[in-house]
Amino acid sequence: MSAENATPGPGANVKVERIKRGWQQDQLAARAGLSKSMLGKIERGERPLTQSTAAALAYALGISLDALLGQAPPPKGGEDSLRDLRTVMRRFDMAGGDEAARAPHLEADLAELFRLRGDADLAAVTRRLPVLLRRVQDRAHATGLPADWARVADVYSAVYWLAARHRWMTMAELAVVRQHQAAERASGLARAVAARDEAGTFLNGGDFVGGLAVVDRGVVEAESAMKGRDRHVALGLLHLRGLTLAGRTGDKEAAARHEREARKAASHLDADVDVQGIHFGPENTLVHLVATWADLKEHGEALEVGERYLRDGPSLPATRIGPLHMNLARARLALRDREGAVDELAAAWKAAPQMARVHPTSQELSRVLVSLHRRSNPKITALARRAGIPL
Template sequence: MGSTAPSAGENIAVLRKARGLSQAKLAREAGITLSYLSKIETGLRPATPPVVAAVARVLHVTTARVYGNPFVGPAEQMDLLNELRNTVRRHTLPRESPLSPAETTGAVQTAADLRASTQYLELLRMLPALLGQTTASALDSRGEATAWGYVADVYSCAYTVAHRLAQPDLADMIVSRQMWAAQQTWNPSAEAAAAWNEAGTYQSAGQYEDGLAIIERAISRYEAVPASGPFRTIHLGSLHLRGVVLASRAKDANATRDHLRHAWTLAETLPDGRDLVQHHLTFGRGNTALYELASHVELDAPDRAVQMSGSLIASPPAGLKPNRLGRLYIDVARARLAVRDYAGAEEALNAAHAVAPQMAQIHPMGREVLRVLIVMHQRSKPGLLAMAKRAGLAS
């Protein structure tokens, strides 16, 4: 195919051979069939997150090593990531000057908008300075909760960038800094948002049970807070949605249903049917439906996901930003691929690339579905090849 960036399946084959393992032994120890592993390595089936997690455990590597680096050759983002890493490391020693309250509000909103629109490179360009500026302002504020809340929110943006750009070590460090900032706010909502990202680091590593433990602890603590209103609903509901992903990837159907039931109950209390955003967490009926659809894919019921997708694609939920819509289309592509609707999978991937191009090009499952379609069509479709070139999967 002229691939310029190794896929997860190709990386699995290389790592397996380096360990001296046969396909049969790796498949047996990872709990999958030999036929399935063979198809993953040759590009006929996508390497799903639970499979990557199982294989990584057997090979004694991280899931990030299996997925590989989606970027080919020297790139501006790698220099910027190193700058961000240095800023995060010296989190109590900002070199930047404080911003005024009005400047802080505007800059943090700009970062939030870039995150929601999946403009990760543009966001990365502003994050090191913004982290330093908001931290300097918070340190000068003598414990003012709002100032520290802005710091926590900027760290949340930084986590998204590190996660999406395949930097798990940086994501771990950022989450610890976000927790530190959230604890300065004395705001349970800020701590819940940080816990949502903390569980995300376990999700990325394929440690789903540990991630569920983080979520369940955060839910218990947050439920004990004597508060009410939409902001509380957003944070509690979002924790349950993270629980849906973790439980479904752990193949725990009962826990998945339980978190979904709680999420839907909370979503129905929000007015106007629109999803709301607070501390970069999106919650409402629309996002809950998206998580339910994704859970069907993870629990090996792609037909149910396809059935759900019709109304969601025909009339996307109000209030959802490109980052959520892009993920919807990628999950629909996964489901359609699983039911052998290859034209539909391509159509959904095209929609993801249109609404959230930077995310679609680097999202592991977006790349896996695209790779399978390319292999099956043997590069015969120009549209697929164009997408593959943008994603660095073909030269």
């Protein structure tokens, strides 16, 4: 039997919360529908805590999923920006001055924000969001134009993305409420993206079935109200979210349905489309498939799809490539390829270092790999130092 692992990470939080309640492992395992053996491996750092298992454990413990996974701290120096951002979000219905309608350089500043989102530069996005959100809100109130309200919805989508990456779920959920309010004054595509992000809050909260219901509702609206390219993009984005949610529930039939519909939508596009930092098309469909195959424990299939995609030369930004390598690391670790898992995790850090630092999958893989290797592997030592894990 391995010694208990003291390396911090989401899986280690399970033991902390269990002991708080005075429960034995068999008590928590029974409540969560797990075997005692699996729970022990998670607590000792011999097996990574997956999102679906974390959701079951959080429910059994009577806490939120983000409480179990642990909220990430703000980027360095970002506390003031987050305070200002909350203020702007509260003032959603307060119009700015007449000068807001001019908003010089707004398009260039928005393009830069979405570029930074694609680069997974969490710190820079945090700094820019408060001022830019205030500017787009003021302009939309001044003009009342659907195009300007679409910009507001797009920026709130970036707020949701930032909050979800750090598991700040109160902010994420308010961002989605505001995003819906803006999208209702904008376009069908804005409403579809808002539905996708709303389903994301269910995903982040561990309510995968509720998230699927949100996706289905969004799909019905997009199918009935939209046409042309925007319809294909809207449906594709929604079905990719559905694919992820179905994978988390372990529902292979639902996953296959969402995969089929996402591929159908992608077939109408020559290449992936960038919707203000959110991508849909043939490439992002494959990236989502890797994650879903890993969730469904089809690890060989996940590796085959991911390796083929990387060989073909990916064009997606860091915000997609970083998680792709994390999911390939999950698959390799499950297939007992520890060295390969270390290399994939290192690639995730290289592609998107700020995301790797806060992402629960990266944190959990680091915890388990450090626990299994300890000081015997110089790659793990370097990885642990970057992740802030003591050896």
